[in-house]
Amino acid sequence: MKKIITMVCVLAWFGLGGCAQDKPAVKLALVVPLTGDVAAMGQGMKRGMEIAVEEANAAKLFGDTPVEMVPFDDRADPKEAVSAANRIISDKRILGVIGHLNSGCSIPSSSIYAKRNLVMISPASTNPKLTLQGLKNVFRVCPTDDLQGYFAADYAAKVLKVSRIAVIHDKTAYGQGLAESFKKHAAEIKLTVVSYDGIDLGDKDFKALLTTIKTKSPQLIYFGGMYTEGGLLTKQAKELGLTVPHFSGEGIYSPEYIKIAGKASEGDYATMMGVALEKLPEAKAFVEKFKLKYPGVDMQSYDTYTYEATNLLLAAIFQAKQDPSQIVGKVAGMKYDGILGQTSFDANGDTLNKTICIYQVKDGKFKYLE
Amino acid sequence: MKLPISKPYLMSGVLLLLLVWPFLWGGDNAYALYIACLIGIYTILCLGLNITIGYTGLLDLGFMAFYAIGAYTAAILSIHGVSFWLTLPVCVLVGGGVRYLLGLPVLKLRGDYLAIVTLAFGEIVRLVANNTVGLTNGPKGLPRVGEKISEIRLFGWSLNDTIHFYYLILAFVLLAVLVSHRLEHSRLGRAFVAIREDELAAELSGIHVARVKSVAFVISGMFGALAGAIYAHWIGFVSPEMFTFWESVFLVAMIVVGGMGNIGGVVLGVILLVGVPEILRSTLGAKFVDYRMLVFGVVMVAVIIFRPQGLIPSKRRSLELHTPEAE
Structure with missing residues (x-):
């Protein structure tokens, strides 16, 4: 009996495949x-x-x-x-x-x-x-990661006027790409990258790493990665008394980031590609x-x-x-x-829309800066 | 179960069907061919894993590691222009060699402990691939920008179409089935089963347990590396996200659902577990696409409830299982 039921089930699966309308x-x-x-x-x-x-x-x-x-x-x-x-x-x-x-x-x-x-x-x-x-x-x-990291490094030097930066990434193609391009351009414009570290996706406790970073007294922490780790990093850094702002790509531009980090996320920056949503009707x-x-x-x-x-x-x-x-x-x-x-697209198929805007967390929300 | 026709005829019939099958579809259905190739790759992997889990009873939860080692070795060699026919034996040797080294400390463990250590090894291999940027290009995968995995050349043609790979993979699947079959019925194969049933008794009957276990381990690693090497050439891109823990579990599931220790069962398990999610892709439609893996899980649970010994249980095993229902 069981055999027959199984057979009927299997046949039904295969039969259903045929009747797409x-x-x-x-x-x-x-x-x-x-x-x-x-x-x-x-x-x-x-x-x-x-x-x-x-x-x-x-x-x-x-x-x-x-x-x-x-x-x-x-x-x-x-x-x-x-x-x-x-x-x-x-x-x-x-x-x-x-x-x-x-x-x-x-x-x-x-x-x-x-x-x-x-x-x-x-x-x-x-x-x-x-x-x-x-x-x-x-x-x-x-756009590719290179651009955002480049822009972020420029912004850190010219607008935020910081010179000592710690860079962290999450070892993914995306996060590491961002961090690498940031580090590369930072070196070109004579910023000091005081540390460069990778964390593992899914880790929850970054206090050991942050304590080491604290001793190098950075003025800004640049993070290449997504909101989960980004939120925890900024929260734990501020708990350790490392009260410098964090800066990331669009991977942290999610309400989840603020939910995870709570008050600690105030003053953090994020780059987003394209014209700010608030500006275009x-x-x-x-x-x-x-x-x-x-x-x-x-x-x-x-x-x-x-x-x-x-x-x-x-x-x-x-x-x-x-x-x-x-x-x-x-x-x-x-x-x-x-x-x-x-x-519009270049010959390779990459977008030519290279506008980047900066958001900062203010009163528990991402606010558009420029 | 008695077959209406004799076994050699049945086998040649199946073989003939597999050879002409792409033409029955009109030779145009890329999707069906791709799924057939994927089933082929998984068949080689599962036949390899079957040697450890099915025959020898060593539970391995990190088999994807060897698939990864094969794929990465093939990609790295191929990028430097080494021909596929030279790459293949190197991959198999590297896979077998790593497996041997892993076996030295690990095979002293039994049952659950072995499973945990192999699981950890699977993760280690993935993390190494993710972090040794110089060799594997990390999470960005191989080949790097501007590099290319060289095409497989055979008697002056280059294999570049899915249908070419279908026949290539089919040839290796047949080889894998043949090796598995001969192994199962050899003195060594019987030694594997003896170890699975009772290690102590096997040792007392004159089987060198440590050595035989090691042989089973190495052969299965070679199968895994072989599948990886073919896969890397076929898809032309390798990245660490292809070799997750989930994949290793999936392989074990295929063997369990199909029937441990039975070649036919393993093949059926692969067809079912690769096939069902694909059939669901077409049948569930736009509204239920999110529930595809859920339905897949239900199907698997159903199979395990109705046939706990697998769809086609091993003959030797079914003699041991005392189910009230007659086969």
């Missing part, structure tokens, strides 16, 4: 980690794209043909990512891909999309290698729509990039009159004015 639609794939450790980021990206797709449908961008988002989960696992990529290229009606989050997933997948010359726009992968593979179909709307509209559609949900670091990438892709598909062979060319030649300011 088909309607004419402009299909866009989203491939991000929807489950797993960084699911919060992926879910945020999905929300950003949902809003863009909803707007396109409300405006009847393609007449009666609706825009459809097809989400795929890559679990931040390169094998799953390549498998999703192959799944995507075997669906001929998918006209473009938004994704992936991790560079480790984006790089192997990008060559799969290249086989069908399917455009891929990553809202979040910052490894420089991604766009240096010589693939024509790969773009990203976020389009961006304000997006923020309001987000609050309306997802009440009580905080925006994550890459929601705006995903929204922007989706809109840019839709605009390109519209210009190409939905002809798959034209889309890559249209994206490459695009000058798109959106919530991040004007985005």
Whole structure:
């Protein structure tokens, strides 16, 4: 009896695979980690794209043909990512891909999309290698890590007027990339980097490291990494009496950072790519729509990039009159004015929108400085 | 269970089907081919792990370490222009060598303790790959910007399409199955099983337990490194996030679900565990995409409840298990 039940279950699984229904639609794939450790980021990206797709449908961008988002989960696992990529290229009606989050997933997948010359726009992968593979179909709307670290070092020297800086990173491609570019430019403009250390993701106690750093009396701590470790670092530093401000990239630009660090986060700085959301009317509209559609949900670091990438892709598909062979060319030649300011791409597919703005924590919120 | 046709015919039928299978799909379905290749890679890995867990009864929770060692060795050599056919034996030797060195202190441990130490070794390998930036380029992965893993060349052609890799992987899977099969029925294979059943009794029957365990350990490490080397050439990119603890657990799950110590069972377990999440990808649709791994977990729990000995249990093992239900 048990055997029969098992057989029926297995057959049902296989049977269900066959009955996917088909309607004419402009299909866009989203491939991000929807489950797993960084699911919060992926879910945020999905929300950003949902809003863009909803707007396109409300405006009847393609007449009666609706825009459809097809989400795929890559679990931040390169094998799953390549498998999703192959799944995507075997669906001929998918006209473009938004994704992936991790560079480790984006790089192997990008060559799969290249086989069908399917455009891929990553809202979040910052490894420089991604766009240096010589693939024509790969773009990203976020700049590489080099730029933010460079800008942060400049800001520290010229505006904050500090000279002794401790640098910490989380040993990930993103965090270490930021820290390295910061350190490199700091050396060029004669700042003293008093220490350079890596921490491990998931660690909770950084007091030993911070005590050593304290003895070197830095005036600023630069951290390359995400909000969880960043929040704990700033909290524990201030508990140890190391009351200098912390400075990070957009990885800490999340309300979670302030929740974790509490009062200790006051006065900390973060760089964000693109024009500040508060400055552009389009961006304000997006923020309001987000609050309306997802009440009580905080925006994550890459929601705006995903929204922007989706809109840019839709605009390109519209210009190409939905002809798959034209889309890559249209994206490459695009000058798109959106919530991040004007985005266009260089020959490699990297964004030319290199505006960076600085936020500071004031009264428990990230306030825009410049 | 009695088969309606004799075994050699069945085997040749399956082989023929595997050879012509890509053409039945029209040769265009990249997705189906990719999944087939992935199943192939996991089959090699699981057959390797099966030698330690299935035959010898040594629980190994860090097998991905050897997959990683194989993949990184292959990537590093290949970037410097070493041909695949030279890289492969080097990877296998490095994998086996590291496994031997690991075995020296570790094999003295038994049961849970061995599992914990292998688990730790798996993590160590991943962390080393993440932190030795000079050799592995750290979290950014290999190859670096501007470098390339050289293509595999065979009799003047270069293998660059998924279908080429399908046949390459198929050839190695067949080799792995053959080696496993011969091993299982050899004197050594019987010694493995004897150790699994009762170490003391095995020792008293004249089996050099320490040496035989070490051999099982090394052979399985070689399988892992082999799979890693092929994977690195196929995907063309290696980074530490590919070799997480979850992957090692996944491999053990495949063997347990399929049937420990049985080659057919292991292959079936791989097909099921790689296949089901992929089938779910298409069937669950946009609304339920977040629940994919949850449903996958439920399917696995169901299999374990209905068939605790695995889908196709090992013949030798089923003789020991006293289930009320007849096979």
